[in-house]
Amino acid sequence: MTALVREPIETHRQDDDPRQRARGRPRDEVARKRILEAALELVEELGFAAITTDAIAERAGASKATIYRWWPNKAAVLIEALREAVAQETPFPDTGSLREDVRIQLRDFIKLLTGRRGRLFKALVAAAQNDLELAATFRAVWMAPRRAVAKAGLERHRGRELKKDADLDLIMDALYGPLYFRLLAGHRSLTEKLADELADTVLEGIRKR
Amino acid sequence: MTALVREPIETHRQDDDPRQRARGRPRDEVARKRILEAALELVEELGFAAITTDAIAERAGASKATIYRWWPNKAAVLIEALREAVAQETPFPDTGSLREDVRIQLRDFIKLLTGRRGRLFKALVAAAQNDLELAATFRAVWMAPRRAVAKAGLERHRGRELKKDADLDLIMDALYGPLYFRLLAGHRSLTEKLADELADTVLEGIRKR
Amino acid sequence: MTALVREPIETHRQDDDPRQRARGRPRDEVARKRILEAALELVEELGFAAITTDAIAERAGASKATIYRWWPNKAAVLIEALREAVAQETPFPDTGSLREDVRIQLRDFIKLLTGRRGRLFKALVAAAQNDLELAATFRAVWMAPRRAVAKAGLERHRGRELKKDADLDLIMDALYGPLYFRLLAGHRSLTEKLADELADTVLEGIRKR
Amino acid sequence: MTALVREPIETHRQDDDPRQRARGRPRDEVARKRILEAALELVEELGFAAITTDAIAERAGASKATIYRWWPNKAAVLIEALREAVAQETPFPDTGSLREDVRIQLRDFIKLLTGRRGRLFKALVAAAQNDLELAATFRAVWMAPRRAVAKAGLERHRGRELKKDADLDLIMDALYGPLYFRLLAGHRSLTEKLADELADTVLEGIRKR
DNA sequence: ATCTAATCGAGACGGTACGTCGAGTCTTCCC
DNA sequence: GGGAAGACTCGACGTACCGTCTCGATTAGAT
Structure with a gap:
């Protein structure tokens, strides 16, 4: 999945024993950050199609070679930028009320999609259509964690407000699908x-009676 | 909208007075068909990324100039190919039962998306993210007509199985959005x-009680 | 030999039947000339190592793709430029005196090497050391014709001023070798x-006695 | 001339007072040898074009930094490799016969050029065309000493087999030029x-009569 | 039976971005 | 302070696709 993040010739990795550093000059974390920021800015300003690897490199004050050393293409850069940008995501709320939880969550998501990040989402979903590996990474990095959280949030209500046999995957698609749909189809x-x-429509259809 | 279909330098057009033909060699309808077919085949076989104007021209036995004379870019070719391919669309069913109508309709759509045409949809939605005009054309050519039909189909049930104040646009997004979502996110x-x-989940949430 | 001059996919050639033109847009002869001139100018101004394909393209007002369509690399461009530039070469003189003929010929050659073209020669001989095909082309385009002419010029004197069994290849190397040597070693x-x-030294060694 | 051999940041040097050694770790002579050998092997095996600094470093088990600490560029490495390789050169023979001396000397030189070292010469002469400093170094390191020896060897015969006013520089070019010429032009x-x-041809032209 | 106009296939063109490679420099840790 | 490892900037490389163009060859209606 994370094959989109290149690991050339067995290099240092942060999940290793922290005492034992890799040899050689370590990766320049500042450059890495600048590249991710530059990519993010450019997508938000100009859209995905209008940006070039050269432009990212120039704005980041880095060289193209450095970009290609660590990412196989510009979409992979954006995936990582997305990962970093949403790392501190608002967790699934827990108000006690299923309806309230879902409403809050959907509103937050809409806020995200209509904000500056919306363009990034559109770009990534679009790019993923022509790149299997990118698609897998997008699901692994962005969708899977969010769905896991949301699923857990819904699970709390199973047997109470939710039918015992509710299909949570279906529910999440019914809730989020229309939002992605409007984002992409416009x-x-x-x-x-x-x-x-x-929220009301879907929950009405699945609530325990 | 239909600006995506070029009308070059005031040339002959079939919707004019049929008696008065333009001079000069008329458009080669066979070439037109071959180009659309070639484009369609290529998307379905190799995906959107593998499509180049040269490849379409070569497979169609046409020249690039011919393509660019009639379409402004390759996405426009695909749009027209889509339009032709789905011209004979199954109409919205009318079984008398809302539930049955919707089920049949969704099943048909899923059949379409999972068939050879699925790749074409993915390609077009993807391409539309970076091309406002293409997006508009896609909505006009594909989505709008289908939504109009579906809306009319639902409308028949308003006040009977459907609440009087049901928001049909919302319902359609709730029904189709998840399908597009799965198609694109995979x-x-x-x-x-x-x-x-x-169908059951959404209709349960909106049926008249 | 002339494989260095690309002939992509059976294109037009001037040695064909002149009545039967190749199909498609013909090669832009003006662009070809501009490219050769630009390359020549740049080598003479900056030397071989300092020039880039981009620079040639820019100065010629052509695109890099056009260059690579017709020549495999910049050395091949220079070879052709050389061929054109020396097409109207001074023929081997015929004064009646072997000594005079050789003197004139060597002086002309020295004039060539020390002029603006000298740099071009150095560049080509240098580049040929790392490119077998280029080396072969250089010999075929430049050396072979000149040697043939010179050989014929010497041949006229065989049995008269020249020993009957004189090895003309050796003589030519003895005459030209030192010049190339000084050019390259400096x-x-x-x-x-x-x-x-x-001329005097070598001829003294081979004259008929 | 010897600027091609770096003396970095005032470090230790073996020609200083031997009692006073520089501080810090001394230069690793083993690494130096391995680098020169690696460079030599690579030219001989693959030719000059195939040589990269990385390749030298890898084969030598050294790091690029070490190479650049001691030599300003890869050509300088080859120059030094050449210098070491030909340190124990066969001296100019002294058989008493000029003709015999020259023949032996030329044969030896041809043996050198057609042997494994030939490729190195071609490489260096080629590289020198685009690098003035390298050219100067090549002359100083390789050509000048050999020419001095050869000149002395010829000088012994002046007034005897050789004309009194013979131009030794010209003679040497007449003898060696053709060999370089064939090496480079092929x-x-x-x-x-x-x-x-x-030998016979040239000597015939300059011998005393 | 020409003439005129528009189309067609072929393919060369200028332009832009791509992803790669090598040169030479710099930064870390180890000895 | 030297050395191995390896990341860095810079700049050129050769390729691919875009959309435009320029040919000769066709195909029609208009004259």
């Missing part, structure tokens, strides 16, 4: 009202 | 079971 | 005096 | 027969 806007109505 | 497969459960 | 300058003395 | 092979005939 036929309607993403509003808070949508979040609330969608 | 985290789960598109099965008939999904169609049925999704 | 330990001494190339002067007219050298031409005369060299 | 139009004919270097044989012992060539050595003998060349």
Whole structure:
């Protein structure tokens, strides 16, 4: 999955024993950060298609070779940028009310998609259509963790507000799918009202009676 | 919208007065068909990334100039290919039962997405993320007509199985969004079971009580 | 030999039947000339190592792709430039006197090597050391024709001023070798005096007695 | 001239007062030897074009930094390798016969050029065309000493077999130039027969009568 | 039966970005 | 302070695709 993050010729890794450092000049963490930032800025300003590896390198004050040493292509850079940017994500809320939890969560997500990051999402989903490895990485880095959290959040309500046999994967697709759909197809806007109505509609269909 | 379909330098057009033909050699309809077919085949075989204008031209036995005379870019070719390919679309069913209508419709759509055409959809949605005009055309050519039909199909049930104030746009997004989502994100497969459960879940949430 | 001059996918060639033109857009002869000129100018101004394919393209107002379509590398461009530049070469003189013929010829050659073209020669001989095909082309395009002419010029004197069994190849190497040597090694300058003395020394050794 | 041999940041040097050694770890002579050997092997095996600093370092088990600490560029490494390799050169013979002396000397030289070292010469002469300093070093390290020896060898015969006013520089160019010429242009092979005939031809032209 | 206009296949063109490679420098730890 | 390891910047490389263009050859209606 994380093969998108190159590990050339057995280099240092932070999950190793911290006492035992790799030999040779260590990776320049500052450059790494600058590259990720530059990529992020450029996508948000110009969109994915308009940016080039050279542009990222120039803005980051790095060289193209450094970018290609660590990432196989520009999409991989953005994946990592995304990972870093959303590391401190708002957790699934726990208000006690399923309806309230879901509403809050959907609203937050809409806020994310309509914010500066929206363009990044569109770009990555688009790029993933032509790159299996990128698609897998996108799922592993972004979707899987978020779905795990959301699933756990819903699980708390199983047997109470939720039917015992509720299919949580289906529910999550029913909740998030329409949002991604509107983001990508652009036929309607993403509003808070949508979040609330969608939450009500879906939950009504799966609540315990 | 349809600016994606070029009308070069005031040339002949079939929707004009049929008696008055333009002078000069008329457009080669056979070439047009071959180009659309070639484009379609290439997407389905190799995916969008593998498509180049040269490849389309070569497979169609046409020249690049011919392609660019009639379409402004390769995405426009695909849009038109899509339009032709789905011209004879299954209409929204009318079994009398809302649940049955929706199930049938979703199943048909899933069949479409998982068939050879799926790759084409992914390609177009992806390409549309970086091309506003293509996005608009995609909505106009593909989504709008289908949504209109589906809306009319649902409308028939308003006040009967459907709440009087049901938001049909929301419902359609709730029904189709998850399917597009799975198609594009690829985290789960598109099965008939999904169609049925999704129909039940969403309709349960909006049915008249 | 002339494989250094690319002939991609059976394109037009001037030695074909002139009535039957190749299909497609013909090669842009103006661009070809501009490229050769640009390359020549750059070598003479900056030397071989300092020039880049981009620089040639830019100065010629052409694109890099055009260069690579017709020549495999920049050395091949120079070879062709050389061929064109020396097409109208001064023929081997025919004064009646062997000594005079050789003197004139060597002086002309020295004039060539010490002129603007000298740099080009150095560059090509240097580049040929790392490129077998280029080396072969250099010999075929430049050396072989000149040697043939010179050989014929010497042949006229065989049995008269020249021994009957004189090894003309050896003689030519004895005459030209030292000039190339000084050009490439740079330990001494190339002067007219050298031409005369060299002619006398070598001819003395091979004249009929 | 010897600027090609770096003397970095005022470090120890063996020609200083031997009692006073520089501080710190002394230069690793083993590494130096391995680097020179590696460079030599690579030129002889693969030619100059195949040589990269990385390749030398890898084969020598050294690091690039070490190479660049002691030599300003890879050509300088080869120059030094050449210097070491030819340190124990066969001296100019002294048989008493000029003709015999020259023949032996030319044969030896041809043996050198056609042996494994030939490639090195070609490489250095080629590289020197684009590098003035390298060219100067090549002349100083390789050509000058050999020419001095040869000149002395010829000088012994002046007034005896040689004309009193013979131009020894010219003679040496007439003798060695053709050999370099064939080496670099590759139009004919270097044989012992060539050595003998060349010696006879040139000497005939300059001998005392 | 020409003439005129627009199309067609072929393929060369200028341009832009790609991903790679080598040169030479710098930074870390180890000895 | 030297050395191995290896990351870094810089700049050129040769390739690929884009969308445009320029040919000769076709194919029609207009004259």
